[in-house]
Amino acid sequence: MAKKKKLLRSLAGEVLDVPPVWLMRQAGRYLPEYRATRAQAGDFLSLCFNPELAAEVTLQPIRRYGFDGSILFADILLIPQALGADLWFVTGEGPRLSTITEASDMARLKGKDDIHDHLAPIYETVKILAQDLPKDTTLIGFAGAPWTVATYMIAGRGTPDQAPAHRLREAEPETFAALIDLITEATIEYLDMQVKAGAEVVKLFDSWAGSLKGDAFDRFAVAPTKRIISELKSRHPDVPIIAFPREAGDKYIGFAREVGADCLAIDTSVDTSWAVQNLQVDGCVQGNLDPKLMVTGGDALKSEARRICEAFKGGPHIFNLGHGITPDADPENVHHLLEAIRG
Numbered sequence: 001m002a003k004k005k006k007l008l009r010s011l012a013g014e015v016l017d018v019p020p021v022w023l024m025r026q027a028g029r030y031l032p033e034y035r036a037t038r039a040q041a042g043d044f045l046s047l048c049f050n051p052e053l054a055a056e057v058t059l060q061p062i063r064r065y066g067f068d069g070s071i072l073f074a075d076i077l078l079i080p081q082a083l084g085a086d087l088w089f090v091t092g093e094g095p096r097l098s099t100i101t102e103a104s105d106m107a108r109l110k111g112k113d114d115i116h117d118h119l120a121p122i123y124e125t126v127k128i129l130a131q132d133l134p135k136d137t138t139l140i141g142f143a144g145a146p147w148t149v150a151t152y153m154i155a156g157r158g159t160p161d162q163a164p165a166h167r168l169r170e171a172e173p174e175t176f177a178a179l180i181d182l183i184t185e186a187t188i189e190y191l192d193m194q195v196k197a198g199a200e201v202v203k204l205f206d207s208w209a210g211s212l213k214g215d216a217f218d219r220f221a222v223a224p225t226k227r228i229i230s231e232l233k234s235r236h237p238d239v240p241i242i243a244f245p246r247e248a249g250d251k252y253i254g255f256a257r258e259v260g261a262d263c264l265a266i267d268t269s270v271d272t273s274w275a276v277q278n279l280q281v282d283g284c285v286q287g288n289l290d291p292k293l294m295v296t297g298g299d300a301l302k303s304e305a306r307r308i309c310e311a312f313k314g315g316p317h318i319f320n321l322g323h324g325i326t327p328d329a330d331p332e333n334v335h336h337l338l339e340a341i342r343g
């Protein structure tokens with residue numbers, strides 16, 4: 001039998017001398033080869049829907065750095081688009097979508113089973129990657145968690161405080177709940193298809209979980225994530241799941257256990273010794289180097305990377321950043337980071 005891949009061993013709870021490593025947004029604008037392929041595709045969305053080129057940009061950081069994990073190149077906003085929302089990207093600004101402000105906007109969306117024609121190229125990208133990745137690299141599929149996806153669908157763009165989504169949640173609770181349910185159900189079908197196409201792990205990005213407080217956190221960050229994981233586990237019991245309720249603060253405690261995730265990804269704000277005591281006791285933790293260090297580099301990068309490895313070495317750990325690598329990061333710093341982790 002082939003030896004189990006390193007990332008899968010950590011996700012199964014094994015404690016390794018050197019943690020597996022990958023970086024959020026490892027395929028992206030900091031890499032000149034990514035910028036060239038994106039130019040060849042025309043724009044970001046054309047790149048996402050071109051399976052050969054999307055597989056190519058997914059493979060670029062694997063060739064350059066030999067990460068243990070490879071995350072599918074796609075975006076969390078493809079689900080809203082598959083559900084019928086308009087989606088476009090404004091250069092230098094970010095995503096724009098048609099908005100959801102009342103029940104009649106919901107009525108224009110498609111059903112959870114109507115997404116696959118639109119998303120077929122993404123499944124094709126996963127199939128190519130399952131073939132072409134090095135045999136010791138783990139293929140990670142992903143989706144946005146329902147709350148985070150809903151914040152973009154409601155506001156029509158990224159927002160600093162997710163105010164439009166909070167307003168709809170309070171003013172039109174039924175419309176809001178119907179939207180969360182639709183995204184939850186579509187996400188189950190989307191991730192099911194990614195796994196069938198060859199994804200070995202899936203990650204749920206709840207980038208705006210931190211803006212949900214108290215009971216709202218339980219209802220809209222915990223419950224939908226728990227529902228997605230429980231359904232995926234019933235269909236694919238052996239596929240590990242990473243949850244990332246970014247900036248959840250104290251709400252990180254017990255989160256992985258509650259939702260049934262195999263690994264908890266933590267953001268930069270989380271203190272490592274606190275995470276060891278409160279989070280790693282439940283299993284694998286992924287994180288949490290500050291992405292700014294990928295810009296500034298130097299001894300600070302190396303010593304911080306070593307400190308994080310040292311802090312988490314008593315339990316299962318996957319090395320990653322606390323959030324995505326930024327376009328101004330120096331590609332050479334990734335080599336320095338890997339030297340510090342792998343020696």
Ligand code: 1CP
Pocket residue numbers: 023024025026027028029038044071072073074075076077093094095142157158159205207324
């Ligand atoms: O111009 C470009 O080339 C686009 C930049 C870019 C990239 C490289 C966007 C636009 N999305 C992506 C790819 C992407 N997005 C991946 C796969 C690539 C990889 O990780 O290597 C993944 C996993 C995502 C996930 C994603 N998209 C999240 C969750 C993670 C996070 O960063 O918190 C979110 C919130 C998005 C939305 C999105 N897509 C793109 C941008 C600029 C944004 C953020 C919008 C905002 O809030 O302003």
